[in-house]
Amino acid sequence: MDLIIVESPTKARTIQKFLGKKYHVLSSFGHVRDLPKGNLGIDIAHNFEPKYVVPLLARKKIAPIKKLLKSVDKVIMATDEDREGEAIAWHLIKALGLDETEKIDRIAFHEITKGAIEDALKSPREIDLDLVDAQQARRILDRLVGYKLSPFLWQKVAKGLSAGRVQSVAVRLIVEREREIKNFKPQEYWSIEARLKQAETRAEFSAGLAAKNGQPVDRLDIKSKKEAEKILKDLEGAKYRVDKIAKNEVKRNPLPPFTTSTLQQAAWQKLRFSAKMTMSLAQNLYESGLITYHRTDSLNLAQSALADAKKFIIERYGQNYWAGYLRRYKTRSKNAQEAHEAIRPTNPYLAAKDITAELKNSKMSAGPLIKLYELIWQRFVASQMSRAIFDSTAVDIAAANYGFRANGTAIKFDGFLKVYPVRYEEMTLPALKEKEILELLELIHAQHFTQPPARYSEATLVKKLEAEGIGRPSTYAPIISTIQERNYVQKDENKKFFPTDIGFTVNDILTEHFPEIVDIKFTARLEEELDEIADGQKQWQPVIKEFYDPFSAHLEQKYEEVAKQKPAAEPTDKICPKCGQPLVIRTSRFGKFYACSDFPKCRYTENLALPKLGLACPKCLEGDVVAKKTKRGKIFYACSRWPKCDFALWDKPVGQKCPQCDSPLVQTAKEKIKCSNKECDYKA
Numbered sequence: 001m002d003l004i005i006v007e008s009p010t011k012a013r014t015i016q017k018f019l020g021k022k023y024h025v026l027s028s029f030g031h032v033r034d035l036p037k038g039n040l041g042i043d044i045a046h047n048f049e050p051k052y053v054v055p056l057l058a059r060k061k062i063a064p065i066k067k068l069l070k071s072v073d074k075v076i077m078a079t080d081e082d083r084e085g086e087a088i089a090w091h092l093i094k095a096l097g098l099d100e101t102e103k104i105d106r107i108a109f110h111e112i113t114k115g116a117i118e119d120a121l122k123s124p125r126e127i128d129l130d131l132v133d134a135q136q137a138r139r140i141l142d143r144l145v146g147y148k149l150s151p152f153l154w155q156k157v158a159k160g161l162s163a164g165r166v167q168s169v170a171v172r173l174i175v176e177r178e179r180e181i182k183n184f185k186p187q188e189y190w191s192i193e194a195r196l197k198q199a200e201t202r203a204e205f206s207a208g209l210a211a212k213n214g215q216p217v218d219r220l221d222i223k224s225k226k227e228a229e230k231i232l233k234d235l236e237g238a239k240y241r242v243d244k245i246a247k248n249e250v251k252r253n254p255l256p257p258f259t260t261s262t263l264q265q266a267a268w269q270k271l272r273f274s275a276k277m278t279m280s281l282a283q284n285l286y287e288s289g290l291i292t293y294h295r296t297d298s299l300n301l302a303q304s305a306l307a308d309a310k311k312f313i314i315e316r317y318g319q320n321y322w323a324g325y326l327r328r329y330k331t332r333s334k335n336a337q338e339a340h341e342a343i344r345p346t347n348p349y350l351a352a353k354d355i356t357a358e359l360k361n362s363k364m365s366a367g368p369l370i371k372l373y374e375l376i377w378q379r380f381v382a383s384q385m386s387r388a389i390f391d392s393t394a395v396d397i398a399a400a401n402y403g404f405r406a407n408g409t410a411i412k413f414d415g416f417l418k419v420y421p422v423r424y425e426e427m428t429l430p431a432l433k434e435k436e437i438l439e440l441l442e443l444i445h446a447q448h449f450t451q452p453p454a455r456y457s458e459a460t461l462v463k464k465l466e467a468e469g470i471g472r473p474s475t476y477a478p479i480i481s482t483i484q485e486r487n488y489v490q491k492d493e494n495k496k497f498f499p500t501d502i503g504f505t506v507n508d509i510l511t512e513h514f515p516e517i518v519d520i521k522f523t524a525r526l527e528e529e530l531d532e533i534a535d536g537q538k539q540w541q542p543v544i545k546e547f548y549d550p551f552s553a554h555l556e557q558k559y560e561e562v563a564k565q566k567p568a569a570e571p572t573d574k575i576c577p578k579c580g581q582p583l584v585i586r587t588s589r590f591g592k593f594y595a596c597s598d599f600p601k602c603r604y605t606e607n608l609a610l611p612k613l614g615l616a617c618p619k620c621l622e623g624d625v626v627a628k629k630t631k632r633g634k635i636f637y638a639c640s641r642w643p644k645c646d647f648a649l650w651d652k653p654v655g656q657k658c659p660q661c662d663s664p665l666v667q668t669a670k671e672k673i674k675c676s677n678k679e680c681d682y683k684a
Contacts, residue, residue, distance in 0.1 A: 003072040004107075005065060007031075007079045007088050010287040011112060013361050015078065018114040024072065026065050028079075032058040033091040035139065040147045042140055048544045050140060054095050066096060074103060076124065078117075081108035081340075082295055083138075083534060084474060086131035093127070110302075111346045112289040134534035140544055141165055141526070145517065148555060149510075156565050157505055160589045162486060165517065165526075166471050168510055170479050171488045172518045173464060174456055175499045175507040184452035189220045190228040191448060194404050195441040196240060196397070203430035204441065207395070211403030220450070228445040231402070238400040240438040250390040250409075254382045254416035256299050256329035257342035260473035261466045263294070263376070265459035271371055272495070275458050275477040281364065281372045282343070288358050289346060291376055295473045296340040297466075299329035301383075305344055309384040312348040317418060323386050344380040345373070352377060382420035389413040393429055397438065455496035469524030487590050501567075502589050509565060513558050516551070569597070578604040591629065618657070618664050619647035627652075649676055658682050 002023050006012050009027040016025040033052040035041035043049040054062075069075070075098060077089035089106060098104060105124035109116040145165040153161035192209040209217055209231070222228050258266065260279075267278040282294035306326040313322045329342070350358075352374035359366050393408040408429035411417075456464065462476045471479055483489050488503035499507065507518070516522050526547065532538040570585035574594065581598040585608070594606040607629050615625040623641035630636065637653055639645035651666035654673060658665055663677035675682040 001072055002074040002076055003065075003068060004076045004078050005089075005092060007085065008283075008287050010284065010361060014112050014287060014289045015117055018112075018117050023076075024068060025078075026068065027061075028065065028088065028092055029058075029061040031088055031091065032062055032095045035143055040143065042143060044548070047541050048140055048548070050136065052091070052094070058095070062092075062095060069096065069098075074105060076105045076107055076121070077127070078107050078109075078120070080293065080295070081110065082293075082474065083131045083135040086128050087135035090127050090129070090132045110341050111292040112287065113346050130536040131534050133540040134530050137533055137540035137543055138530055140540075141547065144544070144548055144551075148552070149514070149517070152555060152559065153506060153509070155559075156562055157509060158502065158566060158587065158589050161502070161506060163506070163510065163517070164482060166475060166523060167479050167482045167486075167488075168507070168518045169470050169520060169523050170461065170465065171483050171499065171503055171507050172511065172520075173461070174483075174489050174497045175504060177453060177456060178499050181452040181455065186449040186451070187220065188223060189448050189450070190222040190225065191219065191446050192222070192228060192231055193444045193446070194240065194397070194399070195444065196406075197439040197441055198430045198432065199437070199439060201430050205406055205429055207397050207404035207406035209402060210396070210405035213401050214403075225445075225447065232443055232445060235400055235402060235443060238402075238440075240397055240399045240404070240440055242395060242432050242434050242436040242438065243398040243403070244396040245432060245434055246394045246396075248392045248394075249412070250392045251387045252390065252415075253387050254327075254385055254420065255379065255422075257301065257344050257380045257383045258376060259297050259299065259331075259342060260295050261297065261462055261476065263343055264462045264476060266375060266379070267372060268457060268459040268462075270375060271368075273368065273372065274480070275462060276481045277368070278372065279477040281369055282376075284359075284362050284364050284369060285373055285376075288362060290350070290355055290358055290373055291346060292341050292344050294343050296343060297331065297473050298340040299331045299342045300340065301328065301342055301344065305341070305348075305380075306384065309348050309381060313381065313385055317385075320413075321385050321415065321418065323384055327384050329383070342380075343376055345377045348377070348381055350377075378420040382416040385416035385419060386413075388415040388417045390424075395429060395432055399440075455492065455494075455498055457496050461497065468520050469527055470520065472527065500591055501587060502591065505565065505567070505587075509562070513562055514554070516554075569595075576602060576604050578602055615653055617641070617645060617647050618653075620645040623647075625653055651676065 004015060004019075004023050004025045005028055006015065006025065007028050007030050009029065012025045012027040016023075019025065033054050035050060036053045041051045041053075043051060077092065079085035079088045079092075093104060104127075106127050107120035107124050109120040142165050146162060149163040150161060153163060194207050194209075195204065196207060197204050211217055212231075222231070256262075263282065264275045264278050267273040268275070273281070279294070282291065285291045286294050306328075310322055310326065352370050355370060355373055356366055359369055362369065389412040391410045391412050395406040395408070397404040397406065406429060408427045409424070410426055410428060411424075454460070458480060461480065465471050465476060465479065483503075484491075487500055488506060489497045489499050492498055510518050529538060529543050533540050533543060567587040572583050572585060572594070574583040575581070576583050576596040576598070579596060579598055579602040581596055581602060583594045583604075583606070584597045585592050586595045592608050594608060596602040596604040617623040617625055617639040620639060620641060623639040623645055625637055625647075626640045627635050628638050628642070636648055636650050638648040642648065649664070649666055651668050651674075653664045653676070654667050656665045657663065658675040658677065658680055659682065661675060661677050661680040661682070663675050663680060665673055666676045667673055672683065
């Protein structure tokens with residue numbers, strides 16, 4: 001028998017189900033070799049040679065594979081077809097002590113279906129060492145930056161800080177956006193709207209001011225209340241006449257199927273799934289054989305998938321809902337892996353409600369898996385459907401020297417919207433006629449102010465990283481997770497990112513003294529060089545050397561030049577309950593906290609009190625519910641008398657009690673109201 005090795009037990013079970021007893025299919029449980037945790041693990045003097053180790057846990061995981069090697073005819077590596085998967089296969093060969101002169105097959109596939117696996121077994125290949133080198137280069141680059149630059153931050157700012165080659169750029173984007181918001185100066189403007197009535201039908205509708213003396217009026221043109229009132233005075237006694245009616249048919253094309261980036265964006269916007277959660281769910285769906293490979297920046301679709309979609313759409317919805325041709329989409333990313341496919345269901349006939357049986361071996365909750373699968377299914381099927389058609393009406397209304405515009409939109413044919421709904425506003429206008437006189441009901445003038453740019457959400461940050469060429473499909477989720485875990489950024493009440501104090505400090509010191517590390521173009525260029533290594537156009541060692549030599553010299557210089565930038569302790573009027581000395585406010589990588597001024601003799605610390613919520617503690621009735629922070633900066637809600645009163649919740653109380661069990665109602669991370677009692681199923 002032959003042995004097939006994959007990196008995931010779920011994937012192993014799915015493939016074993018397809019192949020039966022003809023093969024042994026075992027899992028390595030991910031990476032089996034890595035750089036050591038306790039030291040740099042790179043021999044800089046000898047061409048950056050990495051010193052890989054096999055961790056104890058990995059040794060235990062590959063022991064059954066080693067045992068089986070003696071009794072199999074051939075070893076087949078079936079890890080994912082990307083740089084990470086190629087590297088896992090190569091490391092497995094090394095860790096298992098396999099003789100590379102012997103025949104070791106490498107198979108690759110984009111979906112875990114019986115046909116795809118059987119086709120891959122018919123056309124094995126060798127390990128792609130260019131892909132392995134690209135993965136090694138990224139790992140070594142990141143290790144060099146992290147292990148060399150982090151101690152600098154410990155010495156100059158605060159112990160325990162760390163720097164990352166790509167993560168630092170993401171923090172910079174968030175910091176710069178926050179400063180844009182703080183420096184933004186709102187601009188006042190006024191809008192004028194006419195509420196009108198058609199005499200014949202008595203139907204009412206609204207029209208906005210659009211022109212003055214035949215010239216278009218921009219939304220910012222009316223800058224004050226005085227200007228707005230002058231226009232209202234000009235319009236006193238004016239007749240409102242329908243001047244022109246323009247009708248058009250507007251066609252809207254469906255969106256392309258998902259790439260990794262657009263899946264993460266849509267999952268956040270529609271389901272409020274984080275990038276990390278989305279990728280975990282997608283990994284599970286892929287390994288269960290339900291979707292194609294989920295780390296991709298390509299919009300390609302297999303001919304067989306297009307044919308299946310055509311057949312399904314015509315059978316399920318009718319001939320007029322199919323586009324009439326096989327829709328193919330062009331990938332915009334210049335570095336996209338065109339051999340890959342977009343993310344799609346492996347079988348369009350398998351609806352979300354029917355996949356429960358396929359998920360029986362999954363350790364993840366079926367609910368989120370089904371929701372994400374449905375989103376992927378909808379997007380793919382819709383991408384092959386006909387356009388949505390709208391009837392659009394624009395009515396120009398004349399009044400004195402001014403012009404008003406009313407817009408109406410009505411759906412004529414839903415097309416792809418039948419499967420993948422998107423937001424659109426349907427506005428119905430009465431059947432107006434040109435030269436018709438309308439009755440003015442009311443003129444409304446309203447004050448507005450321009451708004452600052454919005455903070456980044458997970459979706460908009462991923463979109464920005466992709467647009468700037470920072471990272472690749474497999475790195476967006478780790479980037480976002482890492483900058484939160486390091487407490488450089490947090491999320492506000494709207495789940496948007498803002499920098500912490502320590503995030504501002506670290507960004508500013510890196511921007512000032514190591515501009516190349518946080519430079520967007522420089523980081524994007526390094527990503528391109530990693531792509532060139534993967535394509536066999538460059539060797540990895542020269543790329544590392546070109547980066548490291550000037551970086552190392554610059555770092556050595558900065559150790560001498562840069563003074564300590566640790567924030568000074570802030571005095572307070574609070575007294576240490578342990579020794580009686582004054583408490584001061586200090587800053588760590590997890591944020592600000594109270595500490596005894598007699599440190600290190602007295603090591604008393606206390607969290608800074610966050611704003612009260614205006615709620616009495618429902619348990620002891622003596623304290624107030626306040627927000628608190630864990631040592632790692634995570635917010636929870638507890639009684640102000642904590643720990644004397646042990647009332648505590650992760651979700652935010654809303655000040656109301658559950659109508660079913662009288663426990664506090666809370667607002668979850670997905671902005672839903674539910675009961676805090678786990679045994680109560682009440683949801684608002």
